[in-house]
Amino acid sequence: MNLTLKIWRQKNAQDKGKMESFNVSDVSPDMSFLEMLDVLNEQLTRKGIDPIHFDHDCREGICGMCSMVINGRPHGPKDLITTCQLHMRSFKEGDVISIEPWRAGAFPVIKDLVVDRTSFDRIIQAGGYVNVNTGGIPDANAIPIAKKIADEAMDAAACIGCGACVAACKNASAMLFVSAKVSQLALLPQGQVERQTRVEKMVAQMDKEGFGACTNTGACEAECPKGISLTNIARLNREFFSAKLTSDNI
Amino acid sequence: MSLTGIFLILFLVEHLIGNLLLLKSDGGAAFNEFAHFMKHNPLIMVGEVVLFLGFIFHIIDGIMLVRSNNNARPVKYAVQNKSKVTSWTSKLMGPFGIILLIFLIIHLYDFFRYKYFAPVANMEGTDISDLAQLVYIKFTDPLYVAFYVISMLVVGFHIHHGFQSAFQTLGLNHKKYTPFIKALGFCFSVVITVGMSLIPLIIYYKHITLH
Numbered sequence: 001m002n003l004t005l006k007i008w009r010q011k012n013a014q015d016k017g018k019m020e021s022f023n024v025s026d027v028s029p030d031m032s033f034l035e036m037l038d039v040l041n042e043q044l045t046r047k048g049i050d051p052i053h054f055d056h057d058c059r060e061g062i063c064g065m066c067s068m069v070i071n072g073r074p075h076g077p078k079d080l081i082t083t084c085q086l087h088m089r090s091f092k093e094g095d096v097i098s099i100e101p102w103r104a105g106a107f108p109v110i111k112d113l114v115v116d117r118t119s120f121d122r123i124i125q126a127g128g129y130v131n132v133n134t135g136g137i138p139d140a141n142a143i144p145i146a147k148k149i150a151d152e153a154m155d156a157a158a159c160i161g162c163g164a165c166v167a168a169c170k171n172a173s174a175m176l177f178v179s180a181k182v183s184q185l186a187l188l189p190q191g192q193v194e195r196q197t198r199v200e201k202m203v204a205q206m207d208k209e210g211f212g213a214c215t216n217t218g219a220c221e222a223e224c225p226k227g228i229s230l231t232n233i234a235r236l237n238r239e240f241f242s243a244k245l246t247s248d249n250i
Numbered sequence: 251m252s253l254t255g256i257f258l259i260l261f262l263v264e265h266l267i268g269n270l271l272l273l274k275s276d277g278g279a280a281f282n283e284f285a286h287f288m289k290h291n292p293l294i295m296v297g298e299v300v301l302f303l304g305f306i307f308h309i310i311d312g313i314m315l316v317r318s319n320n321n322a323r324p325v326k327y328a329v330q331n332k333s334k335v336t337s338w339t340s341k342l343m344g345p346f347g348i349i350l351l352i353f354l355i356i357h358l359y360d361f362f363r364y365k366y367f368a369p370v371a372n373m374e375g376t377d378i379s380d381l382a383q384l385v386y387i388k389f390t391d392p393l394y395v396a397f398y399v400i401s402m403l404v405v406g407f408h409i410h411h412g413f414q415s416a417f418q419t420l421g422l423n424h425k426k427y428t429p430f431i432k433a434l435g436f437c438f439s440v441v442i443t444v445g446m447s448l449i450p451l452i453i454y455y456k457h458i459t460l461h
């Protein structure tokens with residue numbers, strides 16, 4: 001396949017940046033989207049042009065690094081996958097594909113398609129942990145928790161912290177991410193000790209980082225590669241209100 | 251946002267019921283009686299102040315929300331976002347709000363002019379003896395009717411997203427009840443839009459068939 005790519009190029013955080021056009025040839029439909037970019041980068045390097053910088057690591061949908069908005073959709077045109085799981089068979093000969101970085105004040109661009117997502121790390125540091133020693137993996141049914149609740153916690157824990165929810169949201173809100181991280185612990189007995197402090201601190205940090213507020217538009221849920229549900233956001237709101245009303249923190 | 255929004259929704263119920271009295275073929279007597287009661291009941295006077303504050307809070311909160319949410323993405327996308335959303339109305343809550351604000355200003359201007367001046371003075375050269383009469387005269391102007399009906403459509407759109415959104419914001423999401431809340435919000439927005447719009451349309455229709 002031969003394709004035209006319109007890619008965001010930006011030398012560094014200070015540079016203004018702009019969209020630039022590239023032609024890439026010899027793309028196989030079996031390649032992943034990232035492999036297609038590897039091909040382009042090889043072609044660019046041979047011409048002596050600085051290759052396109054983009055984040056990636058596992059290339060199997062578990063690390064959450066590959067962050068690209070493809071034709072106006074985070075992680076591209078298919079639901080429930082990351083960019084590295086997207087294959088070129090989803091495109092056709094002659095297509096024009098636009099590729100942009102995640103856009104949010106709290107995710108500043110470092111170079112080209114690479115953004116700084118340490119704001120997510122700081123939210124986790126603010127409260128996304130447990131202090132109880134959980135030991136090794138307990139035997140099945142050794143902790144007092146219903147299967148249904150354990151499943152719900154597990155679904156929330158599927159979040160890989162990619163930030164597609166923020167990228168898709170018209171308000172650049174991080175509520176889906178934070179709600180997943182609060183839910184996975186709030187639902188389990190091990191998470192009870194810091195339950196109230198956790199939600200207060202994580203929400204405070206989220207606001208401090210400059211993410212927008214949730215207006216329940218639902219683009220996050222539609223774009224999340226792990227299918228994190230909006231019900232987690234309602235749970236986050238519940239946890240937050242009840243903590244604010246009853247916790248000792250002033 | 252959610253609390254003031256729900257409060258304003260409750261107010262709309264009262265407003266619709268009151269307005270429907272205009273359709274009684276009694277020359278506006280029932281509506282005027284209702285208006286008179288509203289004007290002189292001390293409880294309603296307190297309610298009016300609370301309602302006014304509710305609107306002010308909702309509007310200021312809304313403007314601050316839209317502004318800070320815009321600032322959360324200083325550099326915009328080159329290609330417009332194509333993600334699926336819960337409803338198209340959910341993306342336009344701010345613009346709907348601005349239209350409603352313009353409507354409110356015009357609406358309240360007419361209302362307060364009547365409330366404080368009309369009973370003693372003639373307005374625009376026509377004899378207006380009561381509030382119902384004012385409404386009947388206003389709705390003979392097709393432009394005013396169109397403006398009113400469009401505004402009621404916008405209220406419907408605003409509530410279509412707002413109703414269920416307010417519950418989600420308050421953390422009230424449940425497998426059993428959320429589908430019901432969404433359906434109720436949809437029906438409610440249709441009832442408000444259709445109910446409120448029918449009044450000027452019927453009055454206008456009666457007017458043109460009479461003349």
Ligand code: HEM
Pocket residue numbers: 215216251252253254255256258259262308309310311312313315316340343344346347348350351354405408409411412413415416417419
């Ligand atoms: C009778 C009139 C109105 C009713 C019944 C109403 C109702 C609501 C409701 C229920 C919500 C959702 C709250 C939430 O999700 O927590 C909302 C949101 C909002 N309203 Fe109103 N509202 C009215 C008038 C206005 C006006 C005049 C403005 C003007 C500025 C406005 C601006 C907004 C904004 C900006 C939002 C939030 C935006 C969003 O969710 O994306 N509203 N409204």
Ligand code: SF4
Pocket residue numbers: 158159160161162163164165166176177180220223224225226227228
């Ligand atoms: S909630 Fe989904 S979209 Fe958001 S960071 Fe987690 S995995 Fe990514």
Ligand code: FES
Pocket residue numbers: 055056057058059060061062063064065066082083084085
């Ligand atoms: S590179 Fe790890 S999820 Fe895509």
